[in-house]
Amino acid sequence: MELYDLGDRPPLGEVPEKMHAFLVRQDRFGEPKDAWQREVIDTPEIGPLDVLVYVMATGINYNNVWAALGKPVDVIADRQRKGEPEDFHAGGSDCSGIVFAVGDQVTNVHLGDEVVVHSGWWEPEDPWVLSGRDPMLAESTRIWGYQTNYGSYCQFARAQSHQCQPKPKHLSWEAAGCYLLCASTAYRMLMGWSPNVVEEGDYVLVWGAAGGLGALALQIVTANGGKPVAVVSDEEKRQFCLDHGAVGVINRNDFDHWGPMPDTSSKEWGQWFKGARAFGKAFWEAAGEKASPRIVFEHPGEATLPTSGFLCATGGMIVICAGTTGYTATLDLRYHWMRQKRFQGSHLSNDEQAAAVNRMIMDRKVDPCLSHTFSFDEIGEAHQQMYENRHPYGNMAALVNATEPGQGAS
Numbered sequence: 448m449e450l451y452d453l454g455d456r457p458p459l460g461e462v463p464e465k466m467h468a469f470l471v472r473q474d475r476f477g478e479p480k481d482a483w484q485r486e487v488i489d490t491p492e493i494g495p496l497d498v499l500v501y502v503m504a505t506g507i508n509y510n511n512v513w514a515a516l517g518k519p520v521d522v523i524a525d526r527q528r529k530g531e532p533e534d535f536h537a538g539g540s541d542c543s544g545i546v547f548a549v550g551d552q553v554t555n556v557h558l559g560d561e562v563v564v565h566s567g568w569w570e571p572e573d574p575w576v577l578s579g580r581d582p583m584l585a586e587s588t589r590i591w592g593y594q595t596n597y598g599s600y601c602q603f604a605r606a607q608s609h610q611c612q613p614k615p616k617h618l619s620w621e622a623a624g625c626y627l628l629c630a631s632t633a634y635r636m637l638m639g640w641s642p643n644v645v646e647e648g649d650y651v652l653v654w655g656a657a658g659g660l661g662a663l664a665l666q667i668v669t670a671n672g673g674k675p676v677a678v679v680s681d682e683e684k685r686q687f688c689l690d691h692g693a694v695g696v697i698n699r700n701d702f703d704h705w706g707p708m709p710d711t712s713s714k715e716w717g718q719w720f721k722g723a724r725a726f727g728k729a730f731w732e733a734a735g736e737k738a739s740p741r742i743v744f745e746h747p748g749e750a751t752l753p754t755s756g757f758l759c760a761t762g763g764m765i766v767i768c769a770g771t772t773g774y775t776a777t778l779d780l781r782y783h784w785m786r787q788k789r790f791q792g793s794h795l796s797n798d799e800q801a802a803a804v805n806r807m808i809m810d811r812k813v814d815p816c817l818s819h820t821f822s823f824d825e826i827g828e829a830h831q832q833m834y835e836n837r838h839p840y841g842n843m844a845a846l847v848n849a850t851e852p853g854q855g856a857s
């Protein structure tokens with residue numbers, strides 16, 4: 448058959464010519480609810496080390512808000528410049544599903560395996576990758592389903608076989624599909640930058656603690672013996688954070704010193720410093736003692752980085768994976784060098800880190816924090832809610848080939 452309905456599964460290995468997918472096109476870049484549209488497209492070919500995954504459920508991630516807006520990068524033009532012909536972006540960077548077809552050099556997964564897919568993608572022939580060093584630092588590295596096409600908003604997603612991890616059996620398709628991008632990113636940030644990794648008793652300041660990354664960070668810190676202090680903007684999120692391991696919670700709306708740090712010789716800087724010190728006091732109150740965070744888990748960026756830098760403990764690390772509020776970084780360098788702090792960029796994860804956090808999920812040390820399950824046709828709306836920061840806490844999913852929520856757990 449040329450095209451199957453979602454949920455109507457063809458015999459394993461018999462790949463239909465066409466498939467359903469949610470796409471962005473350049474002429475509709477803008478609000479995610481309009482940019483993301485359902486279409487029927489050709490099912491992609493796979494290479495020798497690729498797999499085609501029959502997607503049961505997909506996670507919803509912030510990167511595809513950026514893809515919808517067409518900024519800061521037009522991912523379609525970017526790929527076309529690299530020689531790819533498609534004039535659309537079929538995104539999605541997280542999924543649970545069934546291995547449906549495999550390339551002829553694939554050995555780590557087999558037809559019918561139930562998997563989750565992490566989103567670290569790199570050229571198998573990249574000399575850096577072949578040298579055995581961290582592939583996330585390779586020139587060819589891309590984020591699957593954001594910088595590559597045919598991600599998890601497709602009926603059949605194309606991935607590299609190394610991206611596959613076993614699906615935790617106790618989870619439904621949607622709970623399994625919602626977490627790996629944020630979980631693996633949070634894991635690398637917290638456990639990947641030795642010697643600044645979470646150790647017993649360490650305080651960790653977690654911005655956006657009820658968000659996708661934050662909810663997982665709270666639990667990873669706790670599972671490693673650390674003490675997370677959560678930051679939120681809404682009192683209603685307080686209990687959620689406490690339930691997921693936070694030792695205390697700070698409401699950022701109690702402060703107003705946000706944005707780039709003013710010039711240190713200006714009058715405005717004094718005002719900013721007062722705000723930062725008050726935030727530091729709130730941290731002590733949340734922690735229950737006069738302590739500083741050994742790690743600051745950053746992603747808002749421009750708005751919060753100066754405060755993160757001020758609070759970070761001597762010899763500690765501010766680790767950052769995004770600049771949701773802006774890309775201009777300001778830090779008081781006096782505190783940075785005198786107190787020998789580290790400012791570390793971090794991006795997604797390698798296979799080992801994805802496997803390590805997936806094991807924590809399989810061992811039930813970390814919960815995916817599935818907040819809401821959308822239907823396939825609501826993929827645009829899910830991104831719109833995220834764009835407007837009015838989405839539910841934790842991680843969201845959408846059903847793809849799963850026909851109802853709750854299927855897939857055993």
Ligand SMILES: NC(=O)c1ccc[n+]([C@@H]2O[C@H](COP(=O)([O-])OP(=O)(O)OC[C@H]3O[C@@H](n4cnc5c(N)ncnc54)[C@H](OP(=O)(O)O)[C@@H]3O)[C@@H](O)[C@H]2O)c1
Nearest residue numbers: 509510632655658659660679680746747768769771794795
């Ligand atoms: N590089 C990577 O590998 C990678 C991986 C995953 C995600 N990311 C990026 O990380 C960012 C967060 O992703 P996510 O999935 O956690 O998103 P999310 O679920 O929307 O959570 C982000 C949280 O940030 C907080 N926030 C919003 N505006 C803020 C502000 N002005 N100041 C402080 N906090 C603010 C919000 O919490 P409150 O309003 O309660 O404070 C929100 O819950 C996105 O930009 C995403 O693209 C990067």
